[in-house]
Amino acid sequence: MTTGPTEVTDKPAPAAAPARGGILARVTGAGWRRPAVAVLLVLACYAPFQLVPFRVFQLTMVLVYAVALLGLNLLVGHAGQISLGHGAFMAVGAYGAAIMLDRWDVPHLVTLPAAAALAFVLGLGLGLPAVRLRGLYLALVTLAIAIFLVPLLKRFESVTGGSMGLTLAKPAPPAWTGLAEDQWLYFLALAVTVTAFLLAHGLLRSRVGRALHAVRDNETAAEVMGVRLPFYKRLAFAWSAMFAGAAGCVYTWVIGFVSPDSFAVTLSITLLAGLVVGGLGSFAGPLLGGLFVMFVPGISQDINDAAPGVIFGLLIIVVMYVAPTGLAGLAGRLARSTKRILRKE
């Protein structure tokens, strides 16, 4: 008799479990995420009207880096692979767009899907080593890609403009918007960023996302469960490259100039550092990482003009010491302890 009633109360729970759990998760863990995203979006739309053009440009660049880091996050944070050559995919997108604009006068908006698709295909190809290599070996191969890119871009001078690079027209704001150029560029970058985040979010919630997590957390178990490792590793590379390529394309729009030295090895390494500092595998990580990549080198320069690299490195060490799961992890921890304090009162 005692088990009877408990069974009755137990029965409906399983059916309701997914929904109830979902709500619970939203309230406790990610509950503040939706409002936070909404507030952030409102602020993001408001900011360019309050800031001087240079600051607007800086924020635009934060968004560009955030999109690139979003891609890198898919690969490193979610699929557990590594890339020390992600700057190369950004370069592919940037140069792809630049050459399309320079040679064929393609409309700006067309360059975006084209550059993204180009990077996707290259990612599929360069994802081949990821199928066979892991860890340090994969890091080395991807690093090699980043290293050989700069001389390659300089070599094919007739197409890439060589060391001098290419100077291009920026997309002009349509008259009906009444926006200045910097504001228009900012909103273009914002639109790309929002789209990219929605796309990545959807991808991670799909079957593909589950497969990537399985590959990251236990390759053997993933394999016996029927997750095709070669396929999903290459797919992770391709998606990741696609976002980096899109970021590169927006980079070209915003700067109006590409040169090989903008995509040197340091860019790839800074991107990876920015992602780890921002928070691997987290939703906010790429945004925080974008802020870090954009502003911290400048701040380092202000602190000590002679050795910005040293300060930059030290700051990375400090962040990793204080917040081993990145700034996003730190924010989550602060939110939880705040909630605990509030609950006590």
Added chain:
Amino acid sequence: MNERAGERGADPGPPGGDAFLTVTDLHAGYGEARVLHGVNLTVGRGEICAILGPNGAGKTTLLRALSGMVRVRGAVRLDGADLTRRPPDAVARRGVAHVPEGRGTFMPLTVEENLRLGAFVRRGRGEVEADLERIHGYFPVLRERLRQPAGSLSGGEQQMLAIGRALMLRPRLLLLDEPSLGLAPIVTRELFRIVQTINEQERTTVVVVEQNAHLALDVAGRAHVLETGRIVLSGSAERIRADEQVAQSYLGYRV
């Protein structure tokens, strides 16, 4: 010795002759290191079959070979279908679920996400929900832990999760690699009891690799002793258990 040598060639198979899994002259290895040297084995439909043997005999490699994770020579047939040299996902689609050595828990994912990944190659959401229920029936503790990261479970719970996750495939053949590894005896006994229940209720054929021969022989119908990459003895669990001399020479301890 002659009698044993005779058994080395071909496994007479389970009584009744309804072979579900047939392994013929299976060779496998990793690069230069060859591990299996011509394994012959049949497993009857719906039986629990134990693979016994000392460390390094090739037990884990045999399971990995069955699920397509290592290159093999020879033949593996499941219910008439040829599984030789098929990739792991094709083998999984054929209904072979493999609980890997060390449980293969996706630590940062929740218990529920782990379970759902077990149904990765299957379609149809409604069935998956029903299967979650079914697995909670076998392992009630998993239901209480659904939202927890799987890494926070105890060893025994993780092994239950691993078996539950394998059941999400609705397997026709369940491969268990050393389920007792690192678990308390009482937990292991409980696990084997559940495996037996699963075998009886779902008619799932089970191949279990174990170092703990006692436990495995308690639930198995038939057993095979693997040594340095060859099956050196096959027979009913009772017979293997009774064969003390064999136990001493091949397992290194009294059964």
